[in-house]
Amino acid sequence: MDTRIITNKRDFSLKGFFLQWEWMLVLIFIGVNIMNMSLSEYYWDYNNLRDATMNFLDKAFIVLPMVFIIILGDIDISVASTVALSSVVMADLYNMGVPMPLAVVICLAVGTVCGFINGLLVVKYKELSAVIVTLATMIIYRGIAYILLEDQASGSFPDWFSFLGWGYVGSIPFILIVFAVFAILFAFLLHKTVFGRRVYAMGNNSTASFFSGIQVGKVKIIVFTLTGLMAGVTALFLTSRMGSTRPNVATGYELDVIAMVVLGGISTAGGKGRMIGAILAVFLIGFLRYGLGLVNVQAQVLLIIIGLLLIFAVAVPKLKWGKNKPRKLT
DSSP: OOOOOOOSOOOOOHHHHHTSHHHHHHHHHHHHHHHHHHHOTTSSOHHHHHHHGGGTHHHHHHHHHHHHHHHTTOOOOOHHHHHHHHHHHHHHHHHTTOOHHHHHHHHHHHHHHHHHHHHHHHHHOTTSOHHHHHHHHHHHHHHHHHHHHTTOOEEOOOGGGGHHHHOEETTEEHHHHHHHHHHHHHHHHHHSSHHHHHHHHHHHOHHHHHHTTOOHHHHHHHHHHHHHHHHHHHHHHHHHHHSEEOTTTTTTHHHHHHHHHHHTTOOTTSSOOOHHHHHHHHHHHHHHHHHHHHTTOOHHHHHHHHHHHHHHHHHGGGGOTTOOOOOOOO
16 A cells, blocks of 8 residues: 655745745845946945945834734734834933933833733724724824924933944944844744744634634734834834934834835735845835935835835735646545
8 A cells, every 4th residue: 555645845846946026026136236336336335335224224123023913914003103102202201310221221111012002902902903903003102202292302312322323343333233133033933933833824814723722812912012112122223323303203114114024025915924025125125215315316206116116016926936736646
């Protein structure tokens, strides 16, 4: 009698490997760099490219947990308001006499609490979608920031605080090193742990995951809380880079973050996507904006280009490139 072995692993396909969306992002990234080099002679300079990362990596911290949220099939549009509230609270407390290290910890705590509230509301009120819940908290968090500072700026931070946004470790920006560490941690959490497998399972079928014993509510709260924490981290680096803060800081960050995640190949339907794609999208959009900014391309043109890239990102996977053909049973 012939023995048949059932496995959930597919045979390796070289064609399927190179037709993954992440490789398409690499090709687009190379094309963007070639275009930028042809537009400006100042683009292809190591120091300029290195320093350009300081201008877009602050929001990239939120991209990492947003990957988890969108894989779950949810969304969080309150992240920019969480950044603003965390930054304003930190600045307000420091100017009231609180030591800056403690104010930094409170900044992270405020972001974490905001994320926890989002997760708790999403889990508690299942009849409301995450977009409705986070729309409400987006308004609330930004409103609190305006109550605290009104329309004023707050700053005068100690000199060492500017190191977060503008400092170097050797010749490498400090923010780039911190982002690399967080990217590795979040990628490991998503792809190499039980928690990450549960996130994928919930994104594919939350009901089936629940009846399989997964604590879906707990997982969602953890993911939203992590998003709030990383919004607090963004608040630190953004405030350090600007040297002051206002209630309207980080306006539009939520759209940039979601655009990077979707361009990275994370399915808005949930259950699909990889962290490396979102990280590639961060640098693709970041360097695209930097290169076109050197030749004074209008912001509206940049938005059109990014919008076209998003449509491309959504349309191409529909072609189902690299799909393995089913094997015949013999």
